[in-house]
Amino acid sequence: MIEHILIKNFRAFKDETIILGDHTLFIGTHSSGKTTILKALDAFFNHTFETASIRHKQNDFIVEIAIDQKNYRKVFSPPHYQFNPQKSTGDFQNLHSYAYLYLPKQPLMMENYINQLIGLYYTPNLDKLQNDLPKNMQALLKKNTPFITNKTLQMPLKPLKMNTKKAHKKARFTYLKTPKDKKLLLGIDLIEQSFLFEDFKPLIDKTHQCFIVSKQKQFINNFDYHIHPLYRSNIQNEVDTLTKPLNQTKQKPFILVEGKYDVPWFENVLKRLNRYQDYRVMPCGGYGNIQFVEQQLQKAGYKTLIITDGDVTLDNSYNLKREVIEQYADHAFINRRFNTNLKAVPGNKHRFFKAIPEESSTIKRVLATYPLHHLPNDNPLIAEIKQILNDYENNQGGQKHENRIKETS
16 A cells, blocks of 8 residues: 655645555645645656646656555656656556546546546457456447547547436446456545445445545545545644534544654554544644644544653643654664664664654654554554553543553563
């Protein structure tokens, strides 16, 4: 799966890294970057984007993704913003099994949608093409030779007549099928415009990884995976990004953490504890915002649980035992990724970041992949969070408490 995407000089983002989950649903205000992420993925996989979306016309447009701890960077350079292989990095042959399909806010006409799907199955042999397509799509093709343009496969179509939006939405779901030997990545902007809610979960199951934007509470509250809030300015000005779309009568408690790079650590520990469906992990953009976010969420009727790094002390919060969550990574993993020679993970956060010759943001981004692939069952972070959850639930799910997790020798 794609673990993160880095976007530079494109639409809403000057330079931004977004952490992604197994599947991710983006919420946020207008111009916060939701569509930017989906279109940046389209640029990466399909080299499709508008040059008008480039922020600064004299600079490169860069998209980088990480899959299985390997980074792949594509650079599109001025003046025409064509793919620049000299500046790009990564073995792109490793990505041949991935297919990305982007569905914009304004639903495609059915002919264009089917044309995109056919592009996922393309073969120059028409008979083989028709055999490979879902049976319900084969009837839409006339027996003419397909041909390629510079952007997509063109095929004469004979679309079925559908008179209602509901019929179109159902047809989009019915025609979608994962190509053989492909991992389907699906980006859907305003999913409620293209698909029926009844097909929401089956649709996700069809994909290898799904990236969704929605404004409709029904979709948001029934999404069982990672919800990623995006902010145009900062969380304190746009906290209703969190409170408006969610239904507090059904909502899981929020685990409030400091930053976006903390999220993979907590989500993967919750999976290990079989508690992933019981909580939502929410980054607050720094510890200075946590209590404000807690107050606003509680005013709106949500339950909250604050867990901070060990170097932070806040009222009504739990602290991890180590000063920063990255110190729970294994020193051997750190040595491999950063070419260091640590004998053990430094216990002091300043010594920890000084020992690794990279910027702190890069260290946090790289080590955010550790819990995805390497977190052992005996990692102390798992036991600490399990104890915190037990204590929180024993205190009636969020009432103020003075119990803290103490350092044990």
